[in-house]
């Protein structure tokens with residue numbers, strides 16, 4: 001424990017006979033072990049995975065009890081790692097926070113130094129948490145697709161689950177770098193929001209998802225899929241020859257029945273995206289891109305809603321019930337000044 005600091009609040013999640021219990025505790029700040037940083041958390045966010053973890057609707061916790069919150073951005077208070085000094089502004093997104101180690105729904109969190117990224121110039125703890133896992137994942141999807149050869153001139157890119165966190169950043173980011181983006185969203189009431197982010201067209205989800213048909217009329221040069229399940233099979237059948245698809249999410253299901261024809265006859269590439277296990281150099285490179293040429297132009301619109309610690313349960317419900325759009329930022333450390341970055 002860290003004796004010189006006041007106690008802080010944390011949202012502790014525990015598994016009790018298969019049920020998840022979430023409760024606010026007040027506890028002394030943890031003491032960093034060798035190689036760790038103690039960070040004063042200023043902002044976190046509500047990811048889909050956070051909503052599953054806090055509500056207990058998904059099996060996210062790999063340890064119990066554990067402080068929730070997949071993202072954390074703040075300032076180093078104590079360093080037990082060479083090269084890191086107190087006062088540095090940092091972010092950790094994914095990396096097992098809120099899943100296998102204590103996460104960002106707390107005033108203080110300790111984690112190994114190599115899970116943290118120093119904020120590049122241009123990002124503050126608030127903007128870093130607003131981007132968080134969602135922004136990092138959208139950026140990783142763009143990197144994966146372009147490393148596989150996708151280029152803006154090749155045709156339209158479909159983004160599914162478009163009004164969510166990853167989806168909104170993907171629409172904004174891909175549009176920014178020159179792609180012609182089509183958004184697929186179950187919330188066509190958000191058409192204006194999605195076109196403001198850059199979508200040239202907003203499609204409703206397909207009416208009938210009956211399982212693999214083999215191939216359908218080809219349209220997409222690329223796709224970013226946040227939804228999984230039959231939607232992924234549906235879109236793969238509509239990808240053009242040599243097209244590339246980044247599989248990110250499973251909001252509609254983790255099981256997919258696929259035809260092999262898109263892969264064999266059209267040589268479509270299906271690329272997995274995992275932003276929780278990126279090596280620190282690549283992660284720092286992605287954060288640099290997000291602070292510079294890949295900064296989503298409508299970051300403030302996407303992350304327009306900020307909630308306090310006490311509003312977390314409602315925010316979690318909104319994500320589960322699909323009443324949100326974009327990102328919900330969580331303000332911790334109220335009253336603590338943000339460092340100038």
Ligand SMILES: NC(=O)c1ccc[n+]([C@@H]2O[C@H](COP(=O)([O-])OP(=O)(O)OC[C@H]3O[C@@H](n4cnc5c(N)ncnc54)[C@H](OP(=O)(O)O)[C@@H]3O)[C@@H](O)[C@H]2O)c1
Nearest residue numbers: 048161162163164165166185186249250251252273274275
């Ligand atoms: N691979 C990785 O590294 C990684 C990293 C972060 C997140 N993820 C995953 O990516 C997905 C999106 O995460 P997020 O934080 O952006 O979540 P989110 O904000 O809740 O967005 C998910 C979106 O998917 C759509 N959706 C939700 N439930 C659906 C359903 N039952 N059927 C069809 N569409 C549904 C909704 O968009 P519309 O209403 O617009 O259709 C929703 O806004 C999640 O599955 C998450 O676990 C993966």
